[in-house]
Structures are given as structure tokens and as C-alpha cells.
Amino acid sequence: MSTPDVPAGVPVGPIDSSTTPRYAGPATFARLPRRDQVERVDVAVLGVPFDTGVSYRPGARFGPTAVREASRLLRPYNPAQEVAPFARQQVADCGDVAVNPFDITEALQTIDDAVSELLAEGAKPVTIGGDHTIALPLLRAVARRHGPVALLHFDAHLDTWDTYFGAPTTHGTPFRRAVEEGLLDQSALTHIGIRGPLYGAEDLIADAKLGFGIVSTVDVADRGVPEIVAGVRERVGDRPLYVSVDIDVLDPAHAPGTGTPEAGGLTSRELLAIVRGLAGLNLVGADVVEVAPAYDHAEITAVAASHTAYELVSLMAPR
Numbered sequence: 269m270s271t272p273d274v275p276a277g278v279p280v281g282p283i284d285s286s287t288t289p290r291y292a293g294p295a296t297f298a299r300l301p302r303r304d305q306v307e308r309v310d311v312a313v314l315g316v317p318f319d320t321g322v323s324y325r326p327g328a329r330f331g332p333t334a335v336r337e338a339s340r341l342l343r344p345y346n347p348a349q350e351v352a353p354f355a356r357q358q359v360a361d362c363g364d365v366a367v368n369p370f371d372i373t374e375a376l377q378t379i380d381d382a383v384s385e386l387l388a389e390g391a392k393p394v395t396i397g398g399d400h401t402i403a404l405p406l407l408r409a410v411a412r413r414h415g416p417v418a419l420l421h422f423d424a425h426l427d428t429w430d431t432y433f434g435a436p437t438t439h440g441t442p443f444r445r446a447v448e449e450g451l452l453d454q455s456a457l458t459h460i461g462i463r464g465p466l467y468g469a470e471d472l473i474a475d476a477k478l479g480f481g482i483v484s485t486v487d488v489a490d491r492g493v494p495e496i497v498a499g500v501r502e503r504v505g506d507r508p509l510y511v512s513v514d515i516d517v518l519d520p521a522h523a524p525g526t527g528t529p530e531a532g533g534l535t536s537r538e539l540l541a542i543v544r545g546l547a548g549l550n551l552v553g554a555d556v557v558e559v560a561p562a563y564d565h566a567e568i569t570a571v572a573a574s575h576t577a578y579e580l581v582s583l584m585a586p587r
């Protein structure tokens with residue numbers, strides 16, 4: 269299937285599903301063109317098939333492929349944000365970063381280099397993981413370009429722990445490393461969806477010391493999405509914002525295909541509604557991580573992740 273000829277400057281959109289069946293041909297995110305099929309890229313959807321940083325179930329290395337497959341059904345107009353996300357900006361699938369699964373330090377450098385190159389071209393990265401370790405090199409690249417960024421982190425887990433087995437670079441530690449490295453604006457850090465057992469009460473104290481505020485899953489249920497969104501918008505203001513979505517923020521009923529599931533999570537409806545509520549903020553990059561398709565059923569998790577990525581891409585569209 270070829271990409272239709274379009275005048276220079278007009279974004280190349282997805283393959284038309286009314287003339288080419290959406291289940292035909294190799295999958296790119298939302299059936300968008302590949303990087304090599306377009307002249308420029310405003311939003312770069314990038315896969316990072318890496319899961320060497322996990323503490324429990326492996327398999328997030330297959331996340332990018334699963335999310336692309338599940339994204340075939342996405343359509344070009346997003347009524348919830350009243351925007352056509354592929355029409356006013358060039359969105360392209362930049363493929364997968366070829367990361368070394370046996371050397372975490374080298375893998376992180378490879379990811380940083382790939383994203384730095386896209387940022388230098390003026391593209392905003394929307395990265396599909398991969399385990400949550402990859403947020404660290406993504407933030408390194410983004411902070412090098414924008415300075416310390418505000419962070420909105422959707423997750424069941426804090427991911428601000430110090431080490432596992434003495435290892436500093438894991439999927440449970442990226443945001444502590446990011447604070448230590450000065451990548452984050454400590455006055456605008458929020459976790460949303462936190463729940464589940466911790467190692468000790470001191471986990472919360474250490475996390476607060478780094479500057480994080482916590483909106484727990486119970487807070488979302490008790491206070492409701494509009495109030496949560498208002499609080500986040502107020503905290504972020506006009507700072508450059510990075511959004512990191514660990515799909516395990518969703519209840520295992522909404523996202524069984526993940527490595528460290530915790531009961532009592534958000535619904536996909538709540539997650540999508542909060543993400544949509546960020547419209548107009550200065551979003552400079554985002555990721556959706558921790559999709560492990562071997563534990564998925566009927567693409568439940570991959571569909572949720574693909575829709576989350578679609579909302580994030582929509583947020584980046586000029587209005």
C-alpha cells in the first residue's frame with residue numbers, strides 16, 4: 269500500500285480505511301506514514317522495545333508491536349478534543365529504537381540519542397514502551413532541549429524508589445534518577461493513580477521530598493475528574509510538560525497485559541478523560557509504557573494504550 273500523493277506541506281495522514289481494509293498490510297501507529305515517507309515530522313511516534321529493567325513479569329519489549337496492531341482502528345477525527353490530530357501536524361511512525369537488551373546503560377544512551385535527534389528536527393516524541401526505565405533517557409533528551417520539565421506521571425507505582433538488587437536504573441527508579449539529575453521542575457511533579465502496597469511508609473516521605481504530589485486512585489474516585497484536572501492544570505501552569513503513562517495506572521480489568529498489576533485502578537474512561545483535560549498545556553513529550561501483551565486478553569490493554577497515545581497526539585495538535 270502506498271502513501272497517497274499530497275501537496276508539499278500538507279500533512280500525510282493515515283491510510284484510508286474506507287478503501288484499504290484496516291487489517292491489511294504492516295501496522296504503523298494509527299496507519300500513519302513511516303518517517304521515511306514524509307518530509308518533516310511534527311509528532312514522532314516511536315517504539316522502544318525494551319524490558320530489561322523490570323522487577324516482575326517481563327514482556328514489555330513486545331509492547332510497541334502490540335500497540336501498533338491495536339491502533340489500526342483509530343480514526344482521523346477526535347470528537348472528544350474536537351481536533352483532527354493528523355491533519356494540522358505531520359504525525360509519523362518513526363519505528364522502533366534498536367536497543368541492546370543485555371546492556372541497560374548502552375540501551376539508555378541509544379534511546380537518548382534517538383529522541384535527541386527527533387527533538388533536534390523539531391518533533392515532539394510520543395514514545396511507546398517498553399518498561400518504565402525508558403522514561404529516564406526520554407527525560408534526559410527532553411530536558412536537554414527544554415530545561416527541567418513539569419511531570420505528570422500516571423501510574424499505580426511511585427517509581428521513585430532508589431535501587432533494586434543494588435541497581436539504580438530499573439523500571440521502579442526512573443523518576444528518582446530524573447530528579448537527582450535535575451531533569452524535572454520539582455515545583456510541578458504529580459503522580460496520578462497511585463495505589464497498592466509499598467515497602468514502607470518512608471517510601472511516601474522520600475517521594476514527597478523529591479517534590480511529588482500524589483493524586484491516588486481513590487482521590488480520582490472521590491473528587492471526580494474535573495476537580496483533578498483543575499488541580500493539575502493549576503500546578504503545571506505554562507511550564508513545559510512531560511506526560512508519562514504507565515498503563516498499569518488502569519485497573520487490571522482495563523489493562524491485564526502489564527508486568528506489575530495492582531488491583532483497584534482507574535478505568536480507561538477516567539484515564540482518557542484526565543488526559544483530554546490537559547488540552548492547551550505546553551506538552552513537549554509523552555510516553556505510554558508497560559504494555560506486556562503476553563498477559564493481555566483480546567487486546568484490552570493494547571487498545572487502551574493505543575487510545576491513550578491517540579489522545580496524547582491530539583493534545584499536541586495546533587488549534
Ligand SMILES: N=C(N)NCCCC(=O)O
Nearest residue numbers: 323400425439440528558
Ligand atoms: N514501573 C512499574 N510498572 N512498576 C514498578 C514496580 C517496582 C516494584 O517491583 O516494586
Ligand SMILES: [Zn+2]
Nearest residue numbers: 424425514516
Ligand atoms: Zn506501574
Ligand SMILES: [Zn+2]
Nearest residue numbers: 400423427514
Ligand atoms: Zn511505572
